[in-house]
Amino acid sequence: MSQTIAVIDYGMGNLHSVASALQHVAPDARVLVTADPAQVAMADRVVFPGVGAIRDCMAEIRRLGFDELVRAQVASGKPVLGVCVGMQALMDSSEENGGVPCMGLLPGQVHFFGHDLHEPGAVERLKVPHMGWNQVTQVAHPLWHGIEDLSRFYFVHSYYVRAASTGQVVGRCHYGVDCDVALAQDNLFAVQFHPEKSHAPGLQLLRNFVAWKGQP
Amino acid sequence: MALAKRIIPCLDVENGRVVKGVQFLDIRDAGDPVEIARRYNEAGADEITFLDITASHEERETTVHTVEAIASDVFIPLTVGGGIRKVDDIRRMLNAGADKVSINSAAVFNPEFVKQASDRFGAQCIVVAIDAKRVSGEGETPRWEIFTHGGRKPTGIDAVEWAVRMAEYGAGEILLTSMDQDGMKSGFDLGVTRAISEAVPIPVIASGGVGNLQHLADGVLQGGADAVLAASIFHFGEYTVAEAKAYMAAQGIEMRL
Numbered sequence: 001m002s003q004t005i006a007v008i009d010y011g012m013g014n015l016h017s018v019a020s021a022l023q024h025v026a027p028d029a030r031v032l033v034t035a036d037p038a039q040v041a042m043a044d045r046v047v048f049p050g051v052g053a054i055r056d057c058m059a060e061i062r063r064l065g066f067d068e069l070v071r072a073q074v075a076s077g078k079p080v081l082g083v084c085v086g087m088q089a090l091m092d093s094s095e096e097n098g099g100v101p102c103m104g105l106l107p108g109q110v111h112f113f114g115h116d117l118h119e120p121g122a123v124e125r126l127k128v129p130h131m132g133w134n135q136v137t138q139v140a141h142p143l144w145h146g147i148e149d150l151s152r153f154y155f156v157h158s159y160y161v162r163a164a165s166t167g168q169v170v171g172r173c174h175y176g177v178d179c180d181v182a183l184a185q186d187n188l189f190a191v192q193f194h195p196e197k198s199h200a201p202g203l204q205l206l207r208n209f210v211a212w213k214g215q216p
Numbered sequence: 217m218a219l220a221k222r223i224i225p226c227l228d229v230e231n232g233r234v235v236k237g238v239q240f241l242d243i244r245d246a247g248d249p250v251e252i253a254r255r256y257n258e259a260g261a262d263e264i265t266f267l268d269i270t271a272s273h274e275e276r277e278t279t280v281h282t283v284e285a286i287a288s289d290v291f292i293p294l295t296v297g298g299g300i301r302k303v304d305d306i307r308r309m310l311n312a313g314a315d316k317v318s319i320n321s322a323a324v325f326n327p328e329f330v331k332q333a334s335d336r337f338g339a340q341c342i343v344v345a346i347d348a349k350r351v352s353g354e355g356e357t358p359r360w361e362i363f364t365h366g367g368r369k370p371t372g373i374d375a376v377e378w379a380v381r382m383a384e385y386g387a388g389e390i391l392l393t394s395m396d397q398d399g400m401k402s403g404f405d406l407g408v409t410r411a412i413s414e415a416v417p418i419p420v421i422a423s424g425g426v427g428n429l430q431h432l433a434d435g436v437l438q439g440g441a442d443a444v445l446a447a448s449i450f451h452f453g454e455y456t457v458a459e460a461k462a463y464m465a466a467q468g469i470e471m472r473l
Contacts, residue, residue, distance in 0.1 A: 014310040014341075020288045052338030115417060119218075126219075127419045127442055129340060129388055133220045133262060133472040152220060152472045154293060156340045156388070175219055197293050197315060199257070 004030040005210065006043035008070070010050075010060045011035070018049050018083065021196035025207040037069050045210065046073045050085030054110070054159070055097035057085050067103050074105055074188050079214040082190035087183070088161060090190055096159050106183050106190065107164035117176040129158045130175045136193070139170040141184050141216065143208045151201040153193035155181075161192060187214030220472040221436050222262035222443035223460055224295075224421060225450045227252060230269045232278035234451075250285045256450070257290040259457040262472055264290065265318070265391075265445060268298030280312045287313020295343055297391070306333055310341065318391055320345040321364045324371055327385060334386025343421075344387040348375035348408050349395040360408045367395035376411050383416040390416060391445065393424040401427025401448075409439030421445050429455055429463040436469050 005022055007015050015033045023031045032039055040046060048070055050057050061067050070090075074080050082090050094100045094110035102110070117126040133152040138144045160179035163169050171182025171191065181192040189209065195202035227234050233247040253264050266286070268279045276299060283296055296309045297318030306317050323330050323344050334342045347367055352359040360375035379390050392412055394405035404422045413420045422441035426432060426449055435444045449455050465471045 014313070014315070016284075016287060016311060016313040017291075017315065020313065021291055024288075024291070051340060125417070128417055129419070130219065131340075131389065131419050132222050132442070134218070155219075156293075158339070194293075197291060199292050203291055 002028045002030060003044040003210070004032060004042065005045050005047065006040045007031065007033045007047045007049060008040055008066060009033050009035045010057070010064055010066055012050055012052050012057050012060055012085070014051070015049055017194075017196045018047060021203060021206055022047065022210065025203055026210040029210060035064065037065070040069055040073065043078070045079040045081070045212075046070075047081045047083065048086040048089070049083045050087075050089055052085065053097060054085060054088055054094045054100050054102070057089055058100055058102060061089060061103075070103065071105065077187050077214055079209060079212045080188045081209050082188070083196075084157065084192060084194060087190035087192055088159060090188070091161055092164070094159060105188065106168060106185060108162055108168075108180070108183075109164075110159045110161055112159055113176060119176055126176045129156050130160070131156045133198075134173050134175060134193075136181055137172045138182075139172075141170040141182075141189075142212055143182075143184070143189050143205055144170070145204075145208050147201045147204050147208075153181075153191075153195065153198040153202060155193045157192060184216060186216065218470045220262070220470050221441075221464065222421075223432070223457055223464075223471075224263045224265050224443055224445040225256045225261050225457065226265040226267060226423070226445050226447045228267045228269055228447065229279065229282065231275045232282050235269065249282050250289065253286045253290050253294075256457060257292055260461060260472070261292065261457050262443070263293040263295065265295045265297065266314075267318075268296065270299065280308060283309060283312040283314055297343070297345055301329075303332060303336060306337055306341075310337065316341045316343050316389070318343040318345045320347070323382065324362060324364055324373070327381065330382055330385040330387055334388070339386045339388035339418075342387050343389045343391050344379075344382040345391040345393065346375060346379060346382070346412075347393050347395050348405075350405065350408070358407050358411070360405075360411070363395050367398070375408060376415050379412045379416050379420075383418050387418060389419045389421065391421045391423060392441075395424065397425025398423075400425050403427065403431040404435045404439055404441075404444075406434060406439045409435060409441055413440035413442075419443065429460050432460055433464045433467045433469060436464065437467065
């Protein structure tokens with residue numbers, strides 16, 4: 001029987017890209033962009049995306065009761081993938097919008113790149129948002145299968161995650177500061193970059209996700 | 217390890233067809249934007265910009281379908297510009313699969329629109345396009361102004377101040393086109409590129425005037441651009457995106473190869 005993949009829709013941004021990339025790598029799967037908790041609960045795997053301001057995202061997530069929904073999906077053991085602000089929403093809290101408490105499913109904070117970001121010792125000011133293709137240093141995990149270490153992925157973000165412990169960090173990137181851009185804990189995997197916009201390596205990561213059993 | 221500078225091929229699309237002529241040697245239907253976007257995607261383009269120059273509102277529906285078709289097949293960022301005037305226009309393009317929209321004259325006529333758009337959809341998807349023209353004479357301190365209507369109408373607005381204001385209003389990126397250079401194939405206006413790039417905290421895409429690969433490299437090395445946009449040098453098969461990247465990388469520019 002073909003599997004069902006639910007992309008959680010809480011009204012924040014365009015989920016077309018995520019859904020079409022998933023459909024592209026899993027042509028036989030049912031890919032649902034849905035705000036229906038029952039559909040999410042019945043899906044075999046779940047994608048938790050997000051764009052825009054974290055305050056607005058968290059407000060919608062809470063208003064719709066989706067923090068409990070996501071928590072339940074993670075607790076159920078099915079594979080869950082957080083993307084971009086979806087990843088940030090899984091952390092303890094974010095500095096954005098004057099400080100926003102998040103879901104606390106992954107320990108760590110979300111920090112601002114700052115208005116005066118430089119590489120150590122360099123004069124050139126780095127632009128924020130961090131926008132474009134940057135290299136990711138991998139730590140072994142099944143979702144990196146078939147993707148060369150230091151492959152480039154597409155990023156667009158002004159805030160970055162710093163995990164509380166290195167135990168969950170499976171991908172790192174550097175842009176003025178060190179950022180944790182991929183975290184994994186049991187059946188939960190979260191990335192700061194956009195796999196759906198990252199060409200071959202991004203599609204391979206999604207392919208790995210749709211085949212993943214949810215184990216490290 | 218560093219962020220790569222980007223190469224962005226640009227398609228001018230009218231009523232669902234690429235205009236300005238596109239002449240890849242091996243494309244049968246030279247005017248199909250979906251096919252062309254697919255080729256650029258395979259060729260290693262870092263993003264694609266799609267400029268809708270369709271005149272009438274009714275024909276915009278075609279654009280929506282084209283964007284949908286590209287977005288289902290091309291898994292790199294897609295920016296759609298042209299005719300973005302209302303929040304609804306943005307929503308429609310994002311729902312069709314665009315990752316960013318580019319706002320041009322609507323920003324000049326109603327700057328608050330940029331704020332509104334950024335608050336509603338996030339800075340990450342709001343590109344403000346600036347068409348600048350040099351207004352200072354020889355020997356004077358260089359000064360550039362915003363022009364509208366394809367470079368015909370001056371606005372009296374200083375281009376650098378405008379870029380700074382647009383960044384403050386929530387633009388996530390600036391697409392800077394030099395109207396003096398556009399179509400001239402003699403390179404970007406590096407002066408205005410550098411001036412704006414240094415003045416704003418957000419990424420700047422240089423556009424207008426690329427005639428060879430050195431022009432692309434100069435946009436980054438001398439203009440300080442974060443990305444370079446070009447149409448004809450790629451459309452006419454003079455250079456491939458891969459050649460452009462290799463050329464820029466050989467000058468020490470960080471590229472996604």
